[in-house]
Amino acid sequence: MPEKQIVSMNCGKIDPDNIDTHIDQGGFKALQKSLEKMTPEDIINEIKTSELKGRGGAGFLCGTKWELARKAGENQKYLICNADESEVGTFKDRHLLAKDPFTLIEGIAITAYAIGAQTAFIYLRAEYHFLLDLLTNAIEQAKEKGFLKHLAVQIREGAGAYICGEESALMNSIEGRRGESRYKPPFPTEKGLFDKPTIINNVETLMNVPQIILNGGEWFKTIGTGNSRGTKVFSISGDVEKPGVYELEMGSPVKELVVTLAGAKNIKAVQVGGASGSIIPFDQLDTPLSFETLLGSGGVIVFNNERDITDMVHQSMIFLSEESCGKCTPCREGTEVMIEIFRRLEIGEGVPEDMENLEALSEAMMLSSLCGLGQAAPIPVLDSLKYFRSEYEDRIEKSQILRRLPRSIA
Amino acid sequence: MERASQDISLSDKKREDLLMLLKSAQAEYRHIPRAFIVDTAKALGLPENQVFGVASFYAFLSVEPLGKHVIRICQNLPCYLKNSRMIIDSVKKKIGIIPGETTPDGRFSLELVSCIGACDVAPAMLVNHDVHGNLTPQRISEILNTYD
Ligand SMILES: Cc1cc2nc3c(=O)[nH]c(=O)nc-3n(C[C@H](O)[C@H](O)[C@H](O)COP(=O)(O)O)c2cc1C
Ligand code: SF4
Ligand code: FES
Numbered sequence: 001m002p003e004k005q006i007v008s009m010n011c012g013k014i015d016p017d018n019i020d021t022h023i024d025q026g027g028f029k030a031l032q033k034s035l036e037k038m039t040p041e042d043i044i045n046e047i048k049t050s051e052l053k054g055r056g057g058a059g060f061l062c063g064t065k066w067e068l069a070r071k072a073g074e075n076q077k078y079l080i081c082n083a084d085e086s087e088v089g090t091f092k093d094r095h096l097l098a099k100d101p102f103t104l105i106e107g108i109a110i111t112a113y114a115i116g117a118q119t120a121f122i123y124l125r126a127e128y129h130f131l132l133d134l135l136t137n138a139i140e141q142a143k144e145k146g147f148l149k150h151l152a153v154q155i156r157e158g159a160g161a162y163i164c165g166e167e168s169a170l171m172n173s174i175e176g177r178r179g180e181s182r183y184k185p186p187f188p189t190e191k192g193l194f195d196k197p198t199i200i201n202n203v204e205t206l207m208n209v210p211q212i213i214l215n216g217g218e219w220f221k222t223i224g225t226g227n228s229r230g231t232k233v234f235s236i237s238g239d240v241e242k243p244g245v246y247e248l249e250m251g252s253p254v255k256e257l258v259v260t261l262a263g264a265k266n267i268k269a270v271q272v273g274g275a276s277g278s279i280i281p282f283d284q285l286d287t288p289l290s291f292e293t294l295l296g297s298g299g300v301i302v303f304n305n306e307r308d309i310t311d312m313v314h315q316s317m318i319f320l321s322e323e324s325c326g327k328c329t330p331c332r333e334g335t336e337v338m339i340e341i342f343r344r345l346e347i348g349e350g351v352p353e354d355m356e357n358l359e360a361l362s363e364a365m366m367l368s369s370l371c372g373l374g375q376a377a378p379i380p381v382l383d384s385l386k387y388f389r390s391e392y393e394d395r396i397e398k399s400q401i402l403r404r405l406p407r408s409i410a
Numbered sequence: 411m412e413r414a415s416q417d418i419s420l421s422d423k424k425r426e427d428l429l430m431l432l433k434s435a436q437a438e439y440r441h442i443p444r445a446f447i448v449d450t451a452k453a454l455g456l457p458e459n460q461v462f463g464v465a466s467f468y469a470f471l472s473v474e475p476l477g478k479h480v481i482r483i484c485q486n487l488p489c490y491l492k493n494s495r496m497i498i499d500s501v502k503k504k505i506g507i508i509p510g511e512t513t514p515d516g517r518f519s520l521e522l523v524s525c526i527g528a529c530d531v532a533p534a535m536l537v538n539h540d541v542h543g544n545l546t547p548q549r550i551s552e553i554l555n556t557y558d
Contacts, residue, residue, distance in 0.1 A: 085527055089525065091528065125527070126468075127527055157433065159468035159469070159470040160469030161468050174429075176424075176426045176429050237488035237532060238529075239491060243488075243532070303491070319524055319525070
């Protein structure tokens with residue numbers, strides 16, 4: 001399956017500073033169609049038909065989520081566009097925002113109308129401050145053209161915290177609190193931002209909406225696979241010749257992205273979905289990229305043959321520990337203990353129990369962590385133990401040899 | 411800092427404005443002064459420890475004064491794979507401090523941070539709000555010299 005542009009179709013074709021160039025490409029036709037010819041229920045049905053799933057990582061069905069918010073018996077509702085993009089190796093939202101802010105605004109305007117929100121927030125990570133003027137300007141231009149009569153769109157900037165991409169932590173952050181995850185239920189569609197029904201969607205998710213409205217949900221369903229409709233925008237980095245952003249039809253093999261497009265050579269392993277993403281070895285590059293198999297937020301990192309997998313996982317764990325909000329023990333302590341084990345393996349102080357301990361700890365963290373950070377943190381650990389077990393064994397064996405050496409030599 | 415809040419208006423502010431207020435203070439004073447926390451807590455009707463709790467949670471806020479320019483070098487995998495450690499070393503050498511410190515003249519602070527979303531141009535760093543990518547030890551001097 002080749003590259004296919006739906007979400008990024010205007011990127012590079014329009015001037016992100018000038019809404020007229022976007023309108024010339026057919027921009028805002030979907031919004032006009034929505035407001036003039038469709039009821040909010042029609043829109044939700046179209047999105048339900050399309051089977052569009054969230055592109056921020058969790059892959060929840062949009063239509064189902066929107067319907068819950070639509071039906072929530074409150075006057076005040078909110079839409080939040082999650083532009084916190086802080087997953088390691090992920091920069092596709094940055095690319096989309098920089099090249100085509102208007103399609104996002106159109107998607108936001110349609111979604112807000114569908115769920116009945118009068119206010120939408122774009123939560124922009126602090127590291128993307130350089131996009132603030134561009135986005136503000138795009139909103140102003142859309143307002144001047146009369147596209148935002150039903151809606152106030154506001155930008156809220158983060159202040160440096162990966163966890164604020166998690167939806168409940170994000171809402172805490174907008175409310176002026178520490179960005180810690182909340183216990184669920186209640187779910188945001190019931191009690192979200194300021195305790196009002198709230199829909200949170202990723203930048204890329206919302207940018208799919210205009211084309212679905214224009215071409216229909218049935219059209220969208222013809223693209224991709226049975227459980228993953230449409231395309232996915234990937235960001236690829238690491239040991240590749242052409243790092244960057246590529247949009248592919250769902251179900252495309254990893255190889256297509258990693259080898260054909262990004263030009264990777266001598267691949268040892270590929271991590272899909274950022275620091276807590278799955279790791280697959282080079283002989284599984286035919287695996288399709290989809291919700292059924294591998295996907296996450298679309299951040300793909302390639303490791304070549306010179307890389308040490310335990311070192312790679314160690315680095316990911318340092319990130320996860322650093323960014324753990326600290327609210328629950330399994331995640332806060334578990335990531336720390338894992339780092340300690342990886343550190344010992346690295347300096348030749350591993351013990352045979354390390355592998356079992358990593359497995360037991362992984363299980364505990366997956367079962368008892370409060371949010372997705374702690375629940376997913378063990379994924380690369382378990383994958384590397386599965387596919388690259390010999391690298392752990394080698395390190396442990398070396399540690400044992402070191403221990404047997406007389407002190408004066410060691 | 412006698413009256414920290416004199417430059418940033420605290421009237422009619424609500425709790426949801428807290429992060430924005432703290433960010434303004436950070437930009438204005440290069441840190442969140444104690445007096446600002448006290449004044450803000452009073453203005454918002456919050457306990458001081460809650461305001462402090464927010465101020466200390468986020469990586470871009472600091473309760474200790476930072477330098478005029480803050481260098482944030484990414485330390486995560488895609489940058490690590492492109493020798494970010496060499497970049498960290500050359501910045502350390504160039505300005506003579508280690509991560510977490512500020513130069514005695516107050517010109518630079520150095521921090522190691524999580525992925526800044528510039529992995530396609532790894533290794534990368536932020537200086538204030540500017541992204542610098544495809545870094546090499548040679549380019550470090552050149553870049554830092556543009557910040558006076
Ligand atoms: C630790 C953590 C970090 C997350 N970071 C992001 C993020 O940066 N951007 C994003 O869109 N979703 C992120 N998510 C997922 C959100 O919680 C939420 O599922 C998503 O924004 C919903 O939008 P979607 O359905 O359109 O994907 C994160 C989740 C977790 C657990
Ligand atoms: S799993 Fe980690 S990030 Fe999530 S709430 Fe617990 S400590 Fe915080
Ligand atoms: S890992 Fe350094 S910018 Fe993403």
